[in-house]
Each structure stands twice: as structure tokens, then as C-alpha cells.
Amino acid sequence: MRDVSIIGVGQLPVAEHWETSLRRLAFQAVQAALDDAGLPRERIEIVYVGNMLAERLSHQAHLGALLSDFIGVRGIEALRIEAADASGGAALRMGYLAVASGMVDVALVLGVEKVTDVVGSARLAAMSVTADADYETIQGATPAALAALLMARYMHEYELDLSAFAGFSVNAHANGALNPNAMYRNRIKAEKFPTAPVVSAPVNLFDAAPEGDGAAAILLAPTEAARDSVAKPVRIAGSAMATDTLAVHDRPEPLFLAAANISAGRAYDQAGARPTDIALFELHDSFTILAALALEACGFAEQGQGWKMAGNAISLTGRLPIATFGGLKARGHPFGATGIYQAVEVALQLRGEAGDNQVPNARIGMAQNLGGMGGTAVTHIFELVE
Amino acid sequence: MRDVSIIGVGQLPVAEHWETSLRRLAFQAVQAALDDAGLPRERIEIVYVGNMLAERLSHQAHLGALLSDFIGVRGIEALRIEAADASGGAALRMGYLAVASGMVDVALVLGVEKVTDVVGSARLAAMSVTADADYETIQGATPAALAALLMARYMHEYELDLSAFAGFSVNAHANGALNPNAMYRNRIKAEKFPTAPVVSAPVNLFDAAPEGDGAAAILLAPTEAARDSVAKPVRIAGSAMATDTLAVHDRPEPLFLAAANISAGRAYDQAGARPTDIALFELHDSFTILAALALEACGFAEQGQGWKMAGNAISLTGRLPIATFGGLKARGHPFGATGIYQAVEVALQLRGEAGDNQVPNARIGMAQNLGGMGGTAVTHIFELVE
Numbered sequence: 001m002r003d004v005s006i007i008g009v010g011q012l013p014v015a016e017h018w019e020t021s022l023r024r025l026a027f028q029a030v031q032a033a034l035d036d037a038g039l040p041r042e043r044i045e046i047v048y049v050g051n052m053l054a055e056r057l058s059h060q061a062h063l064g065a066l067l068s069d070f071i072g073v074r075g076i077e078a079l080r081i082e083a084a085d086a087s088g089g090a091a092l093r094m095g096y097l098a099v100a101s102g103m104v105d106v107a108l109v110l111g112v113e114k115v116t117d118v119v120g121s122a123r124l125a126a127m128s129v130t131a132d133a134d135y136e137t138i139q140g141a142t143p144a145a146l147a148a149l150l151m152a153r154y155m156h157e158y159e160l161d162l163s164a165f166a167g168f169s170v171n172a173h174a175n176g177a178l179n180p181n182a183m184y185r186n187r188i189k190a191e192k193f194p195t196a197p198v199v200s201a202p203v204n205l206f207d208a209a210p211e212g213d214g215a216a217a218i219l220l221a222p223t224e225a226a227r228d229s230v231a232k233p234v235r236i237a238g239s240a241m242a243t244d245t246l247a248v249h250d251r252p253e254p255l256f257l258a259a260a261n262i263s264a265g266r267a268y269d270q271a272g273a274r275p276t277d278i279a280l281f282e283l284h285d286s287f288t289i290l291a292a293l294a295l296e297a298c299g300f301a302e303q304g305q306g307w308k309m310a311g312n313a314i315s316l317t318g319r320l321p322i323a324t325f326g327g328l329k330a331r332g333h334p335f336g337a338t339g340i341y342q343a344v345e346v347a348l349q350l351r352g353e354a355g356d357n358q359v360p361n362a363r364i365g366m367a368q369n370l371g372g373m374g375g376t377a378v379t380h381i382f383e384l385v386e
Numbered sequence: 387m388r389d390v391s392i393i394g395v396g397q398l399p400v401a402e403h404w405e406t407s408l409r410r411l412a413f414q415a416v417q418a419a420l421d422d423a424g425l426p427r428e429r430i431e432i433v434y435v436g437n438m439l440a441e442r443l444s445h446q447a448h449l450g451a452l453l454s455d456f457i458g459v460r461g462i463e464a465l466r467i468e469a470a471d472a473s474g475g476a477a478l479r480m481g482y483l484a485v486a487s488g489m490v491d492v493a494l495v496l497g498v499e500k501v502t503d504v505v506g507s508a509r510l511a512a513m514s515v516t517a518d519a520d521y522e523t524i525q526g527a528t529p530a531a532l533a534a535l536l537m538a539r540y541m542h543e544y545e546l547d548l549s550a551f552a553g554f555s556v557n558a559h560a561n562g563a564l565n566p567n568a569m570y571r572n573r574i575k576a577e578k579f580p581t582a583p584v585v586s587a588p589v590n591l592f593d594a595a596p597e598g599d600g601a602a603a604i605l606l607a608p609t610e611a612a613r614d615s616v617a618k619p620v621r622i623a624g625s626a627m628a629t630d631t632l633a634v635h636d637r638p639e640p641l642f643l644a645a646a647n648i649s650a651g652r653a654y655d656q657a658g659a660r661p662t663d664i665a666l667f668e669l670h671d672s673f674t675i676l677a678a679l680a681l682e683a684c685g686f687a688e689q690g691q692g693w694k695m696a697g698n699a700i701s702l703t704g705r706l707p708i709a710t711f712g713g714l715k716a717r718g719h720p721f722g723a724t725g726i727y728q729a730v731e732v733a734l735q736l737r738g739e740a741g742d743n744q745v746p747n748a749r750i751g752m753a754q755n756l757g758g759m760g761g762t763a764v765t766h767i768f769e770l771v772e
Binding site: 023053059060061062069075076077079080090094097100125128129132241258 | 387407409438439441442444445446447448449450451452454455460461462463464465466467468469470476480483484486487488489511514515516517518519520523626627628629630631632636644645648757758761762
């Protein structure tokens, strides 16, 4: 298998893009990635689209063909990858495989999601397709309700109160405030945390990431070719994916994110890296409890200790910066596009182009995209090509 | 890239499986494929699921994780592939890539669809997500209505009446009558064709394939390993995918299926084959007009001449047998699973295990799975390993 690198990245602000259609969001992100790579669109040989909800919310399947035509590469191989809100990470992994295998020399990986045109219970119902329909959703368990079960169990096991999680959101919003692409650019205070409106007790508004519209794109090429074509290729040093039960109640240890653990372990092995080598970690903080559990599953904290990192340790100058552009919580969570945003952000950090959000001297970064409550986990480790 | 072969196939009857959930359909098809291969499920390293409508009709996304758990391989890499009703063919292609690249030694490719629990306009609306939502569906153009436009144009251009298409359905039903897995096992007569109930003029009930519930599964392995493990491995000699505009009105020549043509051309090149080498062709006869156009696009007939093959030429003993187990028209069309059914059927033909549906002395077979009105086309060429 060939070594693969990111040669171009593009992203749009995560927002309520009521005035822009799904296909136009995709076009703009792809154009930005092409411009970044200095590559003509004709060089794209394959398109993998990460998307979760267009069938439900835009009445549109078949995004591979639709978007490859609209972005100006009509006719090429294209398909959609879906793994709940890990669709973007999964699409990146398939693009990696297509280039690593030698099948193509340039792959476009695209994440796009249009959520906010639909409001109220229809949106909530659509968002719930990530959980087990027959055993969870039918009982009324929304994603927030499932996160609440995990959070309550965690608080019980380790004798914590709500304030244990505040630091995750304070950090996310502090970083989001510096990022022009973030959905929420307001800072929040830990003191306000316990009185924030409840979404599904104990999950409150500060624990839950906002869904948003967005699109992000990545161009991949063999590292050898990338060295000649762009100034700062970012190689994919590790790529791995694993799954778990959808239904949280089927897991022997609900507080252990097995898929996150397995995929991170494989990515470390492939990259020849250890957790201490990781300079920053874009994790899947769709809920603060998942941030704590992901830190534990990926070897950054002992079980039951992840919450303790929710302070200086995770800031831009801390031991392990997370959510460096705001994370899902403040940058926003455009479900099927989130995994691509994470990878774009890590690439910008490693290229030293993160502006006010820059993590000093970042050489190796990691991104982990989860589906639902961790039913899917995709982990990538990135490294600047020297 | 390594040579890849089919080592196991499984399929369920296409039917109205009201009593069986989506996950149980998947389980049964996978178990049949494992039994066929004589392989323990622990050998499966990756699962690609082809599915089109579970998000709409079963309130269920995230099928990769859900089904890999339910079929007994919890934890492994798994995701869903979607390319409208070409999802099955696209999933097969990704499984081919995963094995060909050397990433895994055994891939499970699974197609599953549950359609018939939902009836009336809700089902019809869901089925329409394959077309362009902003420019076709919003005008009320269902798949049948779009096929009707193509058929009317074809009849006008070549001065034909309805009877030109009857032979496709007569053949499909004659073959379906012999197939225990077919949804419709009744023979139909050409004389009845002109008076069949109209779906969307000129498309009538005999022109349109019925949607159905179903599941089919394929196990893939490197050909070198397959020779030692199963009696009759069927190698994938060619695999290709291409796309076209979703909206039929955006195509310079609406009667030319460009994606079908491109993907077939690439598959021929890879296999070192010509149309005259193909012993049978499982094409995508969701509508009779698409059967005629696919024959033309793939080099079996000149443009405007495809309809002329709708007679003895396409029967089990004809020049180019098509729909040998009934095709989409009589075996039934379980959207995201259809591409897997097609490949299973070709494999059975090449193994000489097609029973009453056997095409004599079949050595090389082809399957082509279309999305919508040909917005996506996936073509595979198969050959018995000698």
C-alpha cells in the first residue's frame, strides 16, 4: 500500500445556511480544496461523499453522482458513505484506501450536511436514525437521552456532579471564539454551566453540540507525488475503523467506548505512535460525556479519569489540546461532514496555518469521528511531511 | 492489486417479508453465504452494506455497525455504501477494492432492503430519492415518470409501439417462473402487454419492476487463497463504476446511458473481454426501456436496436441471456440489494448451479447495476476460476 497525504483542504463556516442548497455548499468546499491544492478539478478521479441525512431532510439520495456532476467532474466514479455521524471519517478512510491501493492518484473526500431547513420534531426524528430503531429509538431514546444515560452512569460511578464536565465546553467555546468557521463564537463561563437549560437530564445545553449545516473537502494523493505538488503535504500515518453495538444497553461496559479503543489502537500501531506523541486530538465531543470517554478509550486518561483533563490540559497550550477550532460543541456538528472538518483542522494545525487557533509546534495530530454513541469509530493520525 | 474471487453466495427470496426485520433478513443471507463458503464467521474482516431506504422506511441509519453486530462479528470495520439502487453493486466494488488492495483477506458484501412495510405515497416518496430533488422530484417526477419520458422518446425516435418492449418482460417472467427466489413466478404473455394497467404512460405494469424486500450476501477472498478453500471460486475479472447527471434533462443524449457505457468499457478493458465473450448479462431492468438502453450502452446492440433483442436472443439458450433468474422484473427489485442479487446469480450460473435457470456452458458473465435512470452504473465481469 502506498503512503497517502492530504494535498488540499476546504471548509465552509458551520451555520444555518438557509440560503444555500446542499449541492452549492458542496461545490464551495470543493473549490476551496482545489484552490488550496492548486489542482485543476480534472485531476480528481474518484469522489466519496460523507453524508447522514440528505435522504431524510433534503429528499435526496444518490449524492455521489449528483455532487460529482455539480462540482464539475461529471462521469467519474462516485458514491456516498454512511456511518451515522462518522460518515465523514469513514469517507476519508475509503479515500485513503483508494489512493493507498494504487487504484487512483487523486481522490476527493467530501462531507456535506444540510440540517437546519427542517425544524422541530421532524429534525429530531431524523437525527435519531443513528441509534437502534428497534430497541432504542422506539422507546423514545434520542441521542441526547442516550448520552444522558451514559453521563448519569459516569457521574454515579465516579461520584461527580455536573461541574466535572464544564471544562470541556468552556475550552471548546474559547477556541471556537477564535475560529471564523465556528457556528458559536461566544465564550461561556463554568459558573453558568449548572444552570444551563436541560436537554435530557443530566445533559444540558452546554453539554450538547449544536447541529449545523456545513461542507468540508479534502484532496488526497500519494505522498511521493504530493511532495512535488504542494508545499506542506500532511500524510495519513494511521487510519482505522471499528464498530460496536448501536444499542448502548448491549455493551458489557457501557462506559468503555470499545470501537474508539480498537480503532485508536490500530491507528497508533500503523503510525508507530503512542498517545504521548499526539500533539493535538480532534475528538468527537457531540456530548461532553463522549469527550471524557474518548480520552479514556484512546489512552490519554485512565478509566474514570477523563473528566479530570477538562481544564488547562486540553487548552491550545496544554498537554493535549482538543477541540482546537471549537470542536463539535462550538464549531458545530454537521453530522456527515464532521469527520472531514476534524481532519481539515488537524491538517491546518500541522501546516502551521491555524491562525489564532494554532497549537505551538504541532507535528503529529489525531482525529476521531464517532457514530451515534460510539457504534462506529474512525481514527486517523496525521503527520506533516518534512 | 490482487486477483479477487467470490467464495460464497447467499440470497433470500425477494418477497413481502412483513414477518422478518431488516436485521434478520441480513443475518439469513449472510449465514447462507458462510455455509456456501464453508467459512466460520470469525474470518470476516470487513463488512460493506448496500442499502438505499432504511433511513426513510425503517428509521435506521448506521447499518454497518448494526448489522455486523447482529450477524455475529461485533467490532469489525463496517459501513454502508449508498448509490441509490446501485448501492449493492457499489458495495461489491468496495469489497473488491478492500481485498484487491491487500487490506483484508475476507470481505463480506451485503445488500439488504426492507420496503414493503410502508405503503402508498410514503413508499413512493421514499423511492423517489434517487432522482434530482431540486429539478425532477419537486416537479412530481417519480422514477416511473422519468422512465416514461425516456420510453416515449425512444418510441418516437425509432417509430415503435409498446409491443417492442414486451419481449423483455416475457423473458424475465419465464425465467422467474423457474426461480424459487423470485418475487413473481407467473409467466406473462406478449398479447396481454398492450392492455396492462398504465403506471405512467407509456410505462405499464409489465414494463416496471416491482420493489420487494430482500437480502443477498457475497464473501470475497484473494483468488489464490480461494483456490484452496472452495471448489468453484468465481473471479472478478473486471470491476468499474461511473456516474452521469441525475437529472435526465441535463444529458446531451438522454437515450445514451453514458455511465453504463463508460463503466462497461472499463470492465471489458480490465477483463480483456469483448461483448461477444459475455455468456450472460444480468442487467438493470427496473424498466424495460432501461433494458433496451443498457444493451445498447454496453455494446450488445447498435443505438436504437436494443429493443430488437427482446426475443429469443435473450432467452436462457439465446445469444445473450439476460435476467436469467427473472431479473428485476420477476425476481423483484430490492433496491440496495439488487446489485448483490445480480452478482450472486452470475456466480451461480458460472458455477453451473443455476438449476432450471442454467445457461449452458457459461464461462464469463456480466452484471450491471444502475442507480435511478442511470445516474450511477456499476459493472462487474465474472469468470469461473479453472
